[in-house]
Amino acid sequence: xxxxxxxxxxxxxxxxxxxxxxxxxxxxxxxxxxxxxxxxxxxxxxxxxxxxxxxxxxxxxxxxxxxxxxxxxxxxxxxxxxxxxxxxxxxxxxxxxxxxxxxxxxxxxxxxxxxxxxxxxxxxxxxxxxxxxxxxxxxxxxxxxxxxxxxxxxxxxxxxxxxxxxxxxxxxxxxxxxxxxxxxxxxxxxxxxxxxxxxxxxxxxxxxxxxxxxxxxxxxxxxxxxxxxxxxxxxxxxxxxxxxxxxxxxxxxxxxxxxxxxxxxxxxxxxxxxxxxxxxxxxxxxxxxxxxxxxxxxxxxxxxxxxxxxxxxxxxxxxxxxxxxxx
Amino acid sequence: xxxxxxxxxxxxxxxxxxxxxxxxxxxxxxxxxxxxxxxxxxxxxxxxxxxxxxxxxxxxxxxxxxxxxxxxxxxxxxxxxxxxxxxxxxxxxxxxxxxxxxxxxxxxxxxxxxxxxxxxxxxxxxxxxxxxxxxxxxxxxxxxxxxxxxxxxxxxxxxxxxxxxxxxxxxxxxxxxxxxxxxxxxxxxxxxxxxxxxxxxxxxxxxxxxxxxxxxxxxxxxxxxxxxxxxxxxxxxxxxxxxxxxxxxxxxxxxxxxxxxxxxxxxxxxxxxxxxxxxxxxxxxxxxxxxxxxxxxxxxxxxxxxxxxxxxxxxxxxxxxxxxxxx
Numbered sequence: 001x002x003x004x005x006x007x008x009x010x011x012x013x014x015x016x017x018x019x020x021x022x023x024x025x026x027x028x029x030x031x032x033x034x035x036x037x038x039x040x041x042x043x044x045x046x047x048x049x050x051x052x053x054x055x056x057x058x059x060x061x062x063x064x065x066x067x068x069x070x071x072x073x074x075x076x077x078x079x080x081x082x083x084x085x086x087x088x089x090x091x092x093x094x095x096x097x098x099x100x101x102x103x104x105x106x107x108x109x110x111x112x113x114x115x116x117x118x119x120x121x122x123x124x125x126x127x128x129x130x131x132x133x134x135x136x137x138x139x140x141x142x143x144x145x146x147x148x149x150x151x152x153x154x155x156x157x158x159x160x161x162x163x164x165x166x167x168x169x170x171x172x173x174x175x176x177x178x179x180x181x182x183x184x185x186x187x188x189x190x191x192x193x194x195x196x197x198x199x200x201x202x203x204x205x206x207x208x209x210x211x212x213x214x215x216x217x218x219x220x221x222x223x224x225x226x227x228x229x230x231x232x233x234x235x236x237x238x239x240x241x242x243x244x245x246x247x248x249x250x251x252x253x254x255x256x257x258x259x260x261x262x263x264x265x266x267x268x269x270x271x272x273x274x275x276x277x278x279x280x281x282x283x284x285x286x287x288x289x290x291x292x293x294x295x296x297x298x299x300x301x302x303x304x305x306x307x308x309x310x311x312x313x314x315x316x317x318x319x320x321x322x323x324x325x326x327x
Numbered sequence: 328x329x330x331x332x333x334x335x336x337x338x339x340x341x342x343x344x345x346x347x348x349x350x351x352x353x354x355x356x357x358x359x360x361x362x363x364x365x366x367x368x369x370x371x372x373x374x375x376x377x378x379x380x381x382x383x384x385x386x387x388x389x390x391x392x393x394x395x396x397x398x399x400x401x402x403x404x405x406x407x408x409x410x411x412x413x414x415x416x417x418x419x420x421x422x423x424x425x426x427x428x429x430x431x432x433x434x435x436x437x438x439x440x441x442x443x444x445x446x447x448x449x450x451x452x453x454x455x456x457x458x459x460x461x462x463x464x465x466x467x468x469x470x471x472x473x474x475x476x477x478x479x480x481x482x483x484x485x486x487x488x489x490x491x492x493x494x495x496x497x498x499x500x501x502x503x504x505x506x507x508x509x510x511x512x513x514x515x516x517x518x519x520x521x522x523x524x525x526x527x528x529x530x531x532x533x534x535x536x537x538x539x540x541x542x543x544x545x546x547x548x549x550x551x552x553x554x555x556x557x558x559x560x561x562x563x564x565x566x567x568x569x570x571x572x573x574x575x576x577x578x579x580x581x582x583x584x585x586x587x588x589x590x591x592x593x594x595x596x597x598x599x600x601x602x603x604x605x606x607x608x609x610x611x612x613x614x615x616x617x618x619x620x621x622x623x624x625x626x627x628x629x630x631x632x633x634x635x636x637x638x639x640x641x642x643x644x645x646x647x648x649x650x651x652x653x654x
Contacts, residue, residue: 030470030474031474032474032477032478032481034477034478034481035473035474035477086439086440086443089416089435089436089439107480108416108435109416109476109480110477110480112413112416112439113413113473113474113476113477113480114473114477116413116446116469116472116473117469117470117473117474117477119443119446119469120466120467120468120469120470120473121466121470123450123462123465123466123469124463124466124467124470126462126466127459127460127462127463127466128459128463129459130459131459132454132455132456132457132458132459132462133454135450135453135454135459135462136451136454136455138450139447139448139450139451139453139454140447140451141447142443142444142446142447142450143357143444143447143448143451145443146362146440146441146443146444146447147357147358147359147362147440147444149436149440150359150361150362150437150440150441150444151359151361153434153436153437153440154359154361
């Protein structure tokens with residue numbers, strides 16, 4: 001079923017995707033060869049281009065027909081890449097604390113500066129929309145994401161992270177950018193304020209569902225499906241909803257055991273398997289899945305006010321896919 | 328004489344400076360306390376607020392009278408602070424290579440993210456100007472500076488750096504931001520294109536003079552005057568104009584000796600004193616001073632087309648001060 005959904009989405013977006021790839025390559029034009037290398041390494045390593053697609057179809061859903069939606073959609077892929085590069089440095093900081101294996105090819109400083117370059121590129125294209133409101137959206141995204149990351153760093157390893165704190169973290173980390181892409185599509189199309197608000201809300205719920213699904217996958221997917229080892233979150237000291245909810249429901253004995261497992265500096269695959277069982281027993285998996293499905297449902301409700309069209313169908317499919325996907 | 332110049336400038340700018348300080352504090356309003364701490368640490372450590380002052384007076388020189396120049400001028404101080412924070416990480420990278428002593432209070436990741444936050448703040452205020460051209464200027468600044476820093480990193484320790492390469496480095500590192508502040512003042516005032524171009528050019532020459540004077544100070548000022556040890560540039564493997572010009576003129580024997588001194592991993596104060604003598608002998612000091620003075624002269628010529636007023640007088644004084652200052 002999932003493959004069917006993915007296939008249906010890919011068929012619908014294939015022609016646009018090709019144009020997005022060309023535009024991403026076209027606008028990436030640094031004077032310094034090293035910048036091109038570092039930026040390309042991340043940008044052209046097989047991303048799904050979710051954020052550009054969301055902007056494109058939000059704009060079209062609001063009747064945009066000036067023909068620049070592909071060009072402007074690159075803003076959100078460059079922005080996404082810039083934040084990933086700066087996150088890499090956050091991860092590298094962890095490496096220095098001996099918790100993770102180094103896997104970057106370049107020094108932290110070069111990675112940071114390439115992130116700045118991509119942010120500048122996003123800005124430059126955003127300025128060409130001549131829409132100051134899109135700039136404000138980008139400023140809000142950058143502000144929320146940077147504060148969210150610092151907040152998450154400060155909360156790393158916090159064993160009593162509440163569901164509320166978790167929701168705040170994932171909103172800033174993921175939802176804000178996805179929301180911004182959808183909202184900017186509406187602004188570009190000069191949509192009515194209610195339509196802009198509806199698409200912004202759609203993006204928020206989609207982003208929340210997306211991150212919850214991601215956090216679930218870290219516990220339920222196999223290493224093969226993930227393309228990396230599962231358990232990355234607890235290795236990094238990140239408590240996510242499946243665990244947070246289970247800790248609340250656990251017997252005091254199991255709670256202590258689980259907290260001990262999370263606090264271990266060495267990752268033990270056997271312990272991890274036992275921990276996963278507890279997440280089923282105490283319904284953390286079930287609860288997270290339910291919350292993610294709620295967000296998908298609410299995302300789709302936000303589209304009710306729009307007439308049926310290709311873009312609406314696609315945005316609905318993407319919402320469904322956000323929690324069905326395996327990677 | 329220098330003190331007199333500084334005093335005259337300070338008297339003229341005092342009332343604005345107070346308002347700039349208040350605005351900087353007012354707009355800095357993060358949700359995360361740690362972000363405030365890191366950002367404040369840098370922002371309120373006694374900066375000269377050169378860039379805000381340049382934007383304010385460029386705007387007034389072009390007849391701007393809407394009353395928002397103080398608010399908008401903070402854009403360029405936040406932007407300056409953001410780039411300094413990201414440069415810190417570049418410096419920290421060096422520490423890891425064992426060349427420098429650590430002096431930062433926070434991890435690289437937190438510093439990077441706070442830089443992102445300040446950049447977002449600058450953007451948000453810039454969006455409120457409703458002038459997409461100001462956003463383009465900011466994008467260009469960020470792009471040039473990030474590429475310039477990477478380029479400089481790549482050229483670190485290059486013993487045959489040419490004057491042309493040096494000029495490119497300092498343009499991106501310093502002139503582009505000062506130029507952007509002046510140009511943005513003109514855009515804010517909706518000045519004619521020629522006036523905008525003249526102020527942009529003024530900012531370019533001022534920035535070049537400013538950086539050359541800075542590079543000179545590293546060789547001619549005392550530790551007391553600098554507030555830090557001289558010789559920072561060669562410690563970091565940065566060849567600047569006094570040295571570049573002297574290397575070109577030096578006898579082959581002296582050239583080899585000088586290159587050996589620069590390549591030393593250990594800094595030797597006695598060797599440094601001897602190196603300074605060579606910079607006088609081979610006229611690197613004299614040449615750099617002359618080039619900086621040329622830029623000051625050309626900066627002032629750019630103001631010829633403007634009628635005499637307080638702001639014009641101030642911009643002329645700042646140009647003179649750029650090479651007379653001791654810190």
